Amino acid sequence: MTDPVHAGIQAAIDDNDVVLFMKGTASMPQCGFSSRVAGILTYMGVTYKDVNVLMDDALREGIKSFSDWPTIPQLYVKGEFVGGCDIVTEMTLSGELDQLLETSGVAFDKDAAAKIREANG
Amino acid sequence: MAMAASDIEHLIKEALPDAKVEISDLAGDGDHYAATVVSEQFRGKNRVQQHQMVYAALKGRMGGELHALALQTSAPE
Numbered sequence: 001m002t003d004p005v006h007a008g009i010q011a012a013i014d015d016n017d018v019v020l021f022m023k024g025t026a027s028m029p030q031c032g033f034s035s036r037v038a039g040i041l042t043y044m045g046v047t048y049k050d051v052n053v054l055m056d057d058a059l060r061e062g063i064k065s066f067s068d069w070p071t072i073p074q075l076y077v078k079g080e081f082v083g084g085c086d087i088v089t090e091m092t093l094s095g096e097l098d099q100l101l102e103t104s105g106v107a108f109d110k111d112a113a114a115k116i117r118e119a120n121g
Numbered sequence: 122m123a124m125a126a127s128d129i130e131h132l133i134k135e136a137l138p139d140a141k142v143e144i145s146d147l148a149g150d151g152d153h154y155a156a157t158v159v160s161e162q163f164r165g166k167n168r169v170q171q172h173q174m175v176y177a178a179l180k181g182r183m184g185g186e187l188h189a190l191a192l193q194t195s196a197p198e
Contacts, residue, residue: 064184069169087172
């Protein structure tokens, strides 16, 4: 019998191209790491579903066993787990996030991505 | 609840004996660290898998006792 929490997570990542499980919301992040990833996605003009794990303890724990990843935030693109704050930051600065979004057919602002890299030298 | 850098290094090396580990304390509170881990066992694995190997080495402390660990992982050049 599938765990209902995992089933809910699966549904969210099936129904949305980009999903960010985070503490707080895109407009009101409540953790530095979540805020950074949400900020990167928003700045890059990516449409994404933000899921506030603080609203549901079962979800907050369930997401960790779902992906075998111990921390929040967690980014998913086309149903695939991409990483947490470190990995998304590294991928943004290296250009790998651009490639992933492009190959996944997710719209984003290329100039904005380039500006992030310029700003971070 | 916090962890000493030496404990983190010890746990990682227990699981990855060949690893070169550098740890810096980001906030001086024993709760926010950055670590660079280089190990041959990472070769051929993607970043998520490499980080999962380090989290496994920390035996469940990541996200609990250890609030933040900014990880940089790679196989030797």
